[in-house]
Amino acid sequence: MNAPVLAGPLPGQPFIHQHDGQLRMEKIDLAPLARRYGTPLFVYSKASMLAALEAYRRGFAGRSAQICYAVKANSSLGVLQVFAQAGCGFDIVSIGELERVMAAGGRADQTIFSGVGKTALEMSRALQAGIACFNVESQAELHLLSAVASDAGRRAAVSVRVNPDVDARTHPYISTGLKGNKFGVAHDQALQIYQLAHSLPGLDVVGIDCHIGSQITQAGPYLDAMERVLDLVDALKNSGILLQHIDFGGGLGINYNQDTPPAADELWRQLLARIDARGYGQCKLMIEPGRSLVGNAGLCLTEVVYTKPGSHKNFCIVDAAMNDLPRPAMYEAFHQIVPVTPRHGPMLTYDVVGPVCESGDWLGRDRSLCVQSGDLLAVLSAGAYCMSMASNYNSRGRPAEILVDGAQAHLIRERETTADQMRGERLL
Ligand SMILES: *Cc1c(COP(=O)(O)O)cnc(C)c1O
Numbered sequence: 257m258n259a260p261v262l263a264g265p266l267p268g269q270p271f272i273h274q275h276d277g278q279l280r281m282e283k284i285d286l287a288p289l290a291r292r293y294g295t296p297l298f299v300y301s302k303a304s305m306l307a308a309l310e311a312y313r314r315g316f317a318g319r320s321a322q323i324c325y326a327v328k329a330n331s332s333l334g335v336l337q338v339f340a341q342a343g344c345g346f347d348i349v350s351i352g353e354l355e356r357v358m359a360a361g362g363r364a365d366q367t368i369f370s371g372v373g374k375t376a377l378e379m380s381r382a383l384q385a386g387i388a389c390f391n392v393e394s395q396a397e398l399h400l401l402s403a404v405a406s407d408a409g410r411r412a413a414v415s416v417r418v419n420p421d422v423d424a425r426t427h428p429y430i431s432t433g434l435k436g437n438k439f440g441v442a443h444d445q446a447l448q449i450y451q452l453a454h455s456l457p458g459l460d461v462v463g464i465d466c467h468i469g470s471q472i473t474q475a476g477p478y479l480d481a482m483e484r485v486l487d488l489v490d491a492l493k494n495s496g497i498l499l500q501h502i503d504f505g506g507g508l509g510i511n512y513n514q515d516t517p518p519a520a521d522e523l524w525r526q527l528l529a530r531i532d533a534r535g536y537g538q539c540k541l542m543i544e545p546g547r548s549l550v551g552n553a554g555l556c557l558t559e560v561v562y563t564k565p566g567s568h569k570n571f572c573i574v575d576a577a578m579n580d581l582p583r584p585a586m587y588e589a590f591h592q593i594v595p596v597t598p599r600h601g602p603m604l605t606y607d608v609v610g611p612v613c614e615s616g617d618w619l620g621r622d623r624s625l626c627v628q629s630g631d632l633l634a635v636l637s638a639g640a641y642c643m644s645m646a647s648n649y650n651s652r653g654r655p656a657e658i659l660v661d662g663a664q665a666h667l668i669r670e671r672e673t674t675a676d677q678m679r680g681e682r683l684l
Pocket of ligand 1: 326328329347370371467469470471505506507508544545546547548
């Protein structure tokens with residue numbers, strides 16, 4: 257029987273704490289928010305995002321470095337605005353993300369464009385907007401980008417994403433740096449591809465990048481990838497191609513459930529020592545963190561609709577589902593689930609599930625809870641890859657979102673209505 261946490265910050269969540277038997281984020285009680293805006297409801301802490309950004313900045317103190325928030329982790333305008341106002345750059349993977357960055361006040365000239373499948377239309381829009389760099393992932397993409405840039409009478413700044421072939425030791429679906437992945441160009445072909453890039457009329461070669469995976473919880477894979485990338489930078493230099501920046505991608509993990517990823521500043525102190533030792537301490541560095549900037553800044557409030565005892569299992573059926581919180585169904589990911597107003601009483605073991613018609617629609621398995629219909633639960637670590645992956649499956653409207661800033665709660669997205677969902681559809 258687990259006693260509920262009754263006071264103080266939740267482990268690994270300095271901006272979420274129990275106060276007078278109530279769950280709070282910064283200075284806002286969460287139960288009244290859920291009553292006012294309904295559930296499921298995403299709630300984010302601005303202070304938590306800024307603290308995560310600050311940890312990277314401490315790590316890079318005194319260096320020429322640019323942090324580009326990976327927009328796909330959470331692309332809501334209010335979240336992008338927090339990073340834009342903090343002077344952060346952005347890493348995008350589609351033109352939709354670029355439009356969002358600019359609508360939120362972000363700067364195109366601090367935005368880099370990643371992804372294996374950029375189309376000619378996306379390239380020309382990004383060039384017109386004046387983005388800082390294209391992170392190119394194949395020879396075919398180099399040819400197309402050069403042609404698109406030449407047609408527009410411009411030159412595109414490019415970096416080539418190299419695949420360092422290191423194992424990030426994370427879930428296979430979020431591991432991207434191995435030979436069998438679709439991402440990047442093979443390490444042993446990189447030199448040849450750079451020579452091609454250098455020779456194409458519409459391109460300026462400015463950098464090199466890699467990204468080995470996501471939810472990485474050890475420093476080892478980063479160090480291995482860095483050594484491999486720096487080997488290539490050496491080889492490029494020897495063949496007369498000088499780079500202006502080195503981009504080490506994103507991928508740093510967060511604590512979902514007793515995970516112990518290195519702190520961003522500690523990790524970068526270690527990595528920078530290696531970079532210095534290899535003689536690249538003066539080179540401009542870029543990184544593309546997503547999850548580690550927003551993941552633990554967010555939670556999702558959900559109401560218990562029914563409890564359903566069974567002969568094998570007890571189910572706690574809540575009003576959030578796999579369409580709102582897709583990570584458990586997609587990657588069997590773990591999110592902590594805690595009561596918003598803990599009750600005193602016997603704990604039962606439940607599978608916490610949503611109403612969607614799929615057995616994969618579960619949010620947590622074998623959780624010890626004391627709950628009744630109408631109680632509120634908070635699904636933690638829901639700031640990254642939740643709302644940005646949310647869908648309308650089962651014709652469910654996507655949740656509203658709140659950004660908490662001290663004692664203020666800003667509605668940054670209204671709950672999606674059925675009319676919103678049907679907009680643009682036509683009967684025969
Ligand atoms: C997804 C992605 C990131 C961000 O990854 P996180 O694990 O969220 O830090 C960075 N760069 C690229 C190219 C990506 O695809």
